[in-house]
Amino acid sequence: MKKFLSIAVLSTILLSSCKKDSTPEYDPNVKADLSVEFDNIAGTADLQLNTGNYTNAAGESFKVTKLKYYVSNFKLTNANGTVYTVPQNDSYFLIDESDPATHEAELSVPEGEYTSVSFVLGVDSLRNTMDVSQRTGVLDVSGAAADMYWSWNSGYIFFKMDGTSPSIPAMGGVFQYHVGGFGGYSSPQPNNLKTITLDLTARGTPKVKASKSTNIHLMVDILKALGGTTTMSFATIAMIHSAAPGTPVANNYTNMIRHDHTEN
Numbered sequence: 001m002k003k004f005l006s007i008a009v010l011s012t013i014l015l016s017s018c019k020k021d022s023t024p025e026y027d028p029n030v031k032a033d034l035s036v037e038f039d040n041i042a043g044t045a046d047l048q049l050n051t052g053n054y055t056n057a058a059g060e061s062f063k064v065t066k067l068k069y070y071v072s073n074f075k076l077t078n079a080n081g082t083v084y085t086v087p088q089n090d091s092y093f094l095i096d097e098s099d100p101a102t103h104e105a106e107l108s109v110p111e112g113e114y115t116s117v118s119f120v121l122g123v124d125s126l127r128n129t130m131d132v133s134q135r136t137g138v139l140d141v142s143g144a145a146a147d148m149y150w151s152w153n154s155g156y157i158f159f160k161m162d163g164t165s166p167s168i169p170a171m172g173g174v175f176q177y178h179v180g181g182f183g184g185y186s187s188p189q190p191n192n193l194k195t196i197t198l199d200l201t202a203r204g205t206p207k208v209k210a211s212k213s214t215n216i217h218l219m220v221d222i223l224k225a226l227g228g229t230t231t232m233s234f235a236t237i238a239m240i241h242s243a244a245p246g247t248p249v250a251n252n253y254t255n256m257i258r259h260d261h262t263e264n
């Protein structure tokens, strides 16, 4: 009886000590899936192309007919302080609201817990000036990037939002906000590239393991591209097709993305 009791006590101690240590073991030499989801919204409403009615900071109502933007150059900071840079060739994504299959940037990163993520909204200047053979997939100007490229100034459109607003008297009420410009070439051109860094500790850190999928869920509020540092008015500016008039929108949208939660 006494022997039986000591075995029972021993196994309880062992079990509880195993149970307490729930921190997953990470092998940094093993790569695992991590997705970063770009969930487009307008304020508190989900963004509905063509049908959703929204009001910008200038008090103008509008609809969105197209929303596309590049995110690239992902870096992740590990809880141990090291920074993992996703290999450049695997680090370009074109988020297209009309195509749900593009809403997640699929990354492969070393196992571990990460406390922050940073990425560029746009396509970096180096890649912009690379030979076309280095600009494939979502960067292919004869394919996926055909409507995301300014051929007249050889540069990618980083952020494209088209729509309609009754506040625009002409052109059937159409607006086209196309933000680009990496600061290159002969004529000085503003650099509208923005690096966005998000702390992940407040809303749940991703714990990346090969045995499971992990998703960082970001909310992208397009109303914040139209207000914040500068209140944009469609009645005043309906068309943006070069770098300089896009700068206030780029400065605004630096604050349009927030971390909502993480699926571990």
Ligand SMILES: [Cu+2]
Binding pocket: 217, 261, 263
């Ligand atoms: Cu989610």
